[in-house]
Amino acid sequence: DIQMTQSPSSLSASVGDRVTITCRASQSISSYLNWYQQKPGKAPNLLISAASSLQSGAPSRFSGSGSGTDFTLRISSLQPEDFASYYCQQSYSTPLTFGGGTKVEIK
Amino acid sequence: EVQLVESGGGLVQPGGSLRLSCAASGFTFSNYWMHWVRQAPGKGLVWVSRIKTDGSSTSYADSVKGRFTISRDNAKNTLYLQMNSLRAEDTAVYYCAREAYGAFYWGQGTLVTVSS
Numbered sequence: 001d002i003q004m005t006q007s008p009s010s011l012s013a014s015v016g017d018r019v020t021i022t023c024r025a026s027q028s029i030s031s032y033l034n035w036y037q038q039k040p041g042k043a044p045n046l047l048i049s050a051a052s053s054l055q056s057g058a059p060s061r062f063s064g065s066g067s068g069t070d071f072t073l074r075i076s077s078l079q080p081e082d083f084a085s086y087y088c089q090q091s092y093s094t095p096l097t098f099g100g101g102t103k104v105e106i107k
Numbered sequence: 108e109v110q111l112v113e114s115g116g117g118l119v120q121p122g123g124s125l126r127l128s129c130a131a132s133g134f135t136f137s138n139y140w141m142h143w144v145r146q147a148p149g150k151g152l153v154w155v156s157r158i159k160t161d162g163s164s165t166s167y168a169d170s171v172k173g174r175f176t177i178s179r180d181n182a183k184n185t186l187y188l189q190m191n192s193l194r195a196e197d198t199a200v201y202y203c204a205r206e207a208y209g210a211f212y213w214g215q216g217t218l219v220t221v222s223s
Binding site: 034042096098099100 | 142151152153154157166168169202206208209210211212213214215216
């Protein structure tokens with residue numbers, strides 16, 4: 001199974017901050033990497049697919065990069081509605097696996 | 108509008124069974140692979156199972172293999188998860204998800220609680 005390691009597991013940031021979340025795969029997954037945002041009590045929502053493709057409706061302050069084993073989700077200027085948990089997910093092989101999540105909290 | 112609506116969750120005793128349903132609308136259900144993903148309270152997301160467009164191929168996480176069965180009825184636009192021999196560690200919100208190019212679009216989830 002491919003292990004997905006996210007870091008940090010949590011972070012505190014202020015509105016307007018630039019935030020970076022990383023995800024590392026235990027083996028190469030090319031660009032088969034997706035990012036989701038999840039707010040408390042809600043279902044996850046797809047933000048970025050194929051490592052860097054921003055989903056329709058997702059704010060442009062979100063961006064994704066990387067390939068192979070190392071990936072990054074960036075939020076250029078944190079907004080109040082961005083305080084949530086973020087998960088990476090590999091779609092390279094079954095079982096499909098998720099990172100452990102990053103909780104973004106208000107400083 | 109794409110909609111996935113799960114139902115069938117609830118409280119069940121250890122060793123019991125439950126069948127989850129996911130009603131799909133707003134898209135051509137038979138064109139998409141479908142998945143179940145679960146999330147234990149306060150924990151992360153864990154993939155459970157997937158099924159091919161026509162139901163001819165299925166896959167399961169090791170933790171549920173032999174106990175859970177995924178199926179679909181394309182005529183009814185509905186996905187199912189039959190869960191048998193339930194354990195306390197199966198307690199979670201269960202989400203159905205539509206796969207498109209490896210990425211998931213999610214339903215709102217249904218809570219399954221396994222407890223005596």
